[in-house]
Amino acid sequence: MDHQWITTALFLAVVALTIFVTVRASRSTSGTSDFYAGGRSFSPIQNGLAIGGDYMSAASFLGISGTIALSGYDGFLYSIGFLVAWLVALLLVAEMLRNSGRFTMADQLAFRMKQRPVRMAAATSTVVVSIFYLLAQMVGAGLLVALLLGVDSQAVKNIVILGVGFLMIFYVTVGGMKGTTWVQIVKAVLLMTGSALIVVLVLAQFNFNLSELLGAAADNSGKGQAFLEPGLKYGATLTSKLDFVSLGIALVLGTAGLPHILIRFYTVPTAKDARKSVLWAIGLIGVFYLFTLVLGFGAAAMLDTATLDTSGNLAAPRLAEEVGGGVDSTGGAILLALISAVAFATILAVVAGLTLTSSASVAHDIYNNVIRKGEATEKEEIRVTRYAAAAIGLVAILLAIPAQSLNIAFLVALAFAVAASANLPTILFNMFWRRFNTRGALWSIYGGLISSVTLVIFSPVMSGKGIDPVTGKNRSLLPTDIDISWFPLENPGLVSIPLGFLLGIIGTLSKREPAAEDRYTELEVRALTGAGAEKAVSH
């Protein structure tokens, strides 16, 4: 059987399914509460699945298993950081945000600060974080489809990026939050079952003995026991060790500052449901990251890693092909197609969430509250959200096409670093520090945003790493004759996150704002008890 037909059929099935749930969801969407927050009527299980669907991105599925396949144990840091991070969201953010906000990250700041400047700042950082994240997903989609069609053609990748861009605009403009949520739920179920299947098939090859799998991975990697120990990727120098610390901090503090994750807490009726949905999400995400460990070491044990691409992004689909019977077998073709379709669904669900979040912030924060001073009707606001979704989709398409040489997991880690530097300090200070004020919020958001992005521009990622001695490829983004790098770390978190917190403190202490302190009483009562919190919409 020609495997390209199976693959194409499964991809189209995934697309058809997501379009179907989007159109169905659009029928029960009317006002802004429906459009932005799904009527706040999802159950904790549904929202837990959707959070998982929103969070487990192409970087998790393709990127982590690829990093473990190539660099062994060091790739495991991503899995651990991505999971432990959820405790910050569970303990400090989810419930309080549900009780004090309406639709966007900026809402809980606007509760007690000067609305227009803080909304502008929060919307800017929402859009920047979301676009970095979007790029990663779209680059992943291009790679995946090119692999499946067996062509390394730039035109095909560009067409796929274009297609994904139009689909995400469709999900958001037609289905709003309800459509997006259902796409994410479908994806979470597909991803969990698909990867569980491969995990079982991999473990079966090793008599369900983890030690045997690890031994085979160490042998086949050609690096021996070092492959199972920390340090292969990050242990070489002090700089690379600090990069490891920087990455770890960005991962663990970034999650609770990701705007597309934060707005999911608004889709349930109460703060208790927000807590329960995070508990479901932690269970789901934890199991999934244990799967990535097996997928990554499984790929290292069973595949000829020399044939993998340098970023390792395709290790998981190739592993599926191998456990199905290998290249040119029907079983292999079916599993390859299945896992690739699952990865594609993963990408679609994440881009939908990101597009919705950033366009909602543009419409609700910038258009309605900054430009129209809160006078826009719900209809106008939703109309602007649709335009914004189209505009953000087009920007993402235009940026993704030149960004294709970047590693997916790296782009996502960067989004985490920006979120942890610009968003998390303000969210925490706003909730827990009475004295915190508008100046502190602005300094922290803009300071964290500008410092993290600037440090990346002058990092080895952009320039100065030179030619890879093995592959002969340029390891930095800019041509090798341009070297503007002076910041030694690839991940800016180690510097920019403390700076974000510090600027928040200095900005606050340098000016008193009694009105903001006064309104903290109301914010705190509301956040802890739910008094006056937004209610679910009943249809």
Place this chain on the structure above:
Amino acid sequence: MVSDKDPSTDRAARHDPIYDAMAESPEFKELRHRYRAFVFPVTVAFLAWFLLYVVMSNWAESFMAQKVVGNINVALVFGLLQFVTTFLIAYAYSRYSATRLDPLADQLLHVYEEETR
């Protein structure tokens, strides 16, 4: 939220004096105390535990490389323990909220709803 706006300060207006009364009530002070008494120390603990993992991975390579059983070494066990502690803390917080926080929050919410009816 058109009605909440105070155009002179470009800031959401204060809603209701009831929030001040609630903030002063012993129930609220107790709720706030119980919430913070759990989340602050636990957050410090799990962040320190995670950082310890990162630091050990970097600077205690020979310890992390020790075999525990078969090919399973200390590093892997340490990593998996991060999963275990995450699940345990999530479970503990959910139990703590249900027994120590929710009843107080519900009681306060009830007062609010009665007063603003």
